[in-house]
Amino acid sequence: MIETRGLTKRYGEAVVVDNVSVRIPRAGVTSIIGPNGAGKSTFLSLISRLTPPTSGAVTIDGTNIASVQGRHLAKLLSILRQDNHFSVRLTVSDLVAFGRYPYSRGHLTPEDHQQVDKALAYLGIAGLKARYVDELSGGQRQRVFLAMVLCQDTDYLLLDEPLNSLDIKHAAITMQLLRRAADELDKTIVTVLHDINFAAAHSDRVIGMKDGRIFCDGRPDDVFTTDCLSNLFEMEMSIQVWQKQTIINYFGPSRRD
Numbered sequence: 001m002i003e004t005r006g007l008t009k010r011y012g013e014a015v016v017v018d019n020v021s022v023r024i025p026r027a028g029v030t031s032i033i034g035p036n037g038a039g040k041s042t043f044l045s046l047i048s049r050l051t052p053p054t055s056g057a058v059t060i061d062g063t064n065i066a067s068v069q070g071r072h073l074a075k076l077l078s079i080l081r082q083d084n085h086f087s088v089r090l091t092v093s094d095l096v097a098f099g100r101y102p103y104s105r106g107h108l109t110p111e112d113h114q115q116v117d118k119a120l121a122y123l124g125i126a127g128l129k130a131r132y133v134d135e136l137s138g139g140q141r142q143r144v145f146l147a148m149v150l151c152q153d154t155d156y157l158l159l160d161e162p163l164n165s166l167d168i169k170h171a172a173i174t175m176q177l178l179r180r181a182a183d184e185l186d187k188t189i190v191t192v193l194h195d196i197n198f199a200a201a202h203s204d205r206v207i208g209m210k211d212g213r214i215f216c217d218g219r220p221d222d223v224f225t226t227d228c229l230s231n232l233f234e235m236e237m238s239i240q241v242w243q244k245q246t247i248i249n250y251f252g253p254s255r256r257d
């Protein structure tokens with residue numbers, strides 16, 4: 001279980017994560033939604049220790065992450081960051097193999113190579129294995145970074161906008177992959193999503209963040225109400241159930257109206 005207690009981050013006068021206490025039990029998909037600047041990425045960075053909190057604490061399976069060795073933490077929790085746009089002159093397979101570093105420390109075993117190949121195949125990028133990462137398209141690169149995170153094979157995965165740049169087919173495949181990882185491998189997935197329809201389709205739980213605080217939190221059916229979503233995003237939306245899926249329409253008047 002991930003537990004945060006009074007988690008707070010300030011930058012100068014600005015409180016960007018404001019006294020957040022939440023428990024995320026093991027296994028399942030939790031989606032974090034909310035407007036730009038709500039504090040979603042900062043919240044994930046605090047949970048993964050990439051950013052130190054101003055106050056409050058994070059425990060994972062009962063251990064305060066502040067006192068965990070880096071190598072141990074990297075076997076427990078992986079994070080996909082929102083911006084992977086830095087240019088790296090590495091091949092796809094070399095970059096994905098970095099996910100194995102906490103285990104191999106640079107000396108890849110046949111099992112590590114197997115894990116790399118499996119992750120590449122899962123994300124449909126086996127054919128890109130020998131290509132340089134800085135010569136890929138945005139969506140191809142996003143899938144490479146996702147493969148690196150999968151390779152780390154941790155119980156907890158924190159994913160900040162994993163569907164960024166993905167075409168609709170690969171976005172759908174990726175969400176189904178995460179769902180399966182939660183159901184079949186008991187992975188605990190906490191993911192920031194801007195596509196609220198994907199969040200509605202695949203989450204066990206949805207946390208809406210606004211102004212650094214938890215604005216709403218519950219099962220998709222509890223959170224995906226017009227009242228809650230319209231207030232969270234400060235815009236009109238309508239919600240329909242179609243073929244057992246919750247569909248949120250936020251496009252505004254169409255050209256046919």
Ligand SMILES: Nc1ncnc2c1ncn2[C@@H]1O[C@H](COP(=O)(O)OP(=O)(O)OP(=O)(O)O)[C@@H](O)[C@H]1O
Nearest residue numbers: 011014016034035036037038039040041042043082
């Ligand atoms: N290093 C920093 N220094 C100062 N302010 C920061 C820093 N990082 C983030 N912020 C501010 O904290 C707030 C929350 O940022 P954060 O990146 O967590 O938002 P977000 O919910 O992930 O937004 P988005 O949907 O745009 O990714 C923003 O107002 C941002 O400007």
Ligand SMILES: [Mg+2]
Nearest residue numbers: 040041042082
């Ligand atoms: Mg963000």
